[in-house]
Amino acid sequence: MDFFLDDSDDYESETPAVTTTFSDQSLHLVPAEFIIISSTDAQEIGDASIITPVSGLPDLSGRSAGAMTSVLMDLLDSSNVPRSIQQALVDLHGKFKEKGLSPVPQIGSSRPLDVRTEPFVLSKGNGVKRAVLVGINYIGQKGKLSECHNDVKNMKKYIETVHKFEANNIEVLMDDGNHTEPSRENIMKALKKLVQMSKEGDSVFFHFSGKSYYETI
Secondary structure: OOOOOOOOOOHHHOOOOOOOOHHHHHHHHOOOOOEEEEEOOHHHHHOOOOOOOOOOOOOOOOOOOOHHHHHHHHHHHOOOOOOEHHHHHHHHHHHHHHOOOOOOEEEEEOOOOOOOOOEOOOOOOOOOEEEEEEEOOOOOOOOOOOOHHHHHHHHHHHHHHOOOOOHHHEEEEEOOOOOEOOOHHHHHHHHHHHHHHOOOOOEEEEEEEOOOOOOOO
């Protein structure tokens, strides 16, 4: 039975014909393997425009950036030091504390994984590398931010320079008047395109810098 298509209220009483494991179900519903890294206290992160770009990274935009992007890129820049996902989260939390911030890094995944042994990497596979980068400063709104565009510029240069993403495989959405407007419709369209174009062995990267809600005047 397809729970997403059936709106009836009696589906809970039905017994599935075949018992499957969680791994089997997740593989059927979400064929791709993905990991999501986010953080609590998004407001504090979003307003931390005093955080400067990491000096060890290659020729970034040279402007201030958000805390989450800065500490993540700092960690990726030292990725030549092997670390598990668990250790990466610990290191991220430590970097926040060094900067006087209190957010706690969080992780989600489409597969059960052992964070103690799973390596922390930006991309896997030998296929095409694609990315969608979204930066929203909420221009003209009460909750305007200042560093989200810089986050995207820094991240774009970083994945091109270090991880060899090709520019024509990177789609940028920003509310700066020069890029595709990061509306819900446009973001969903970009993600659907990313899914449709990708196949087994490809790597996809989605970066969002902004708020988890939209403030209007």
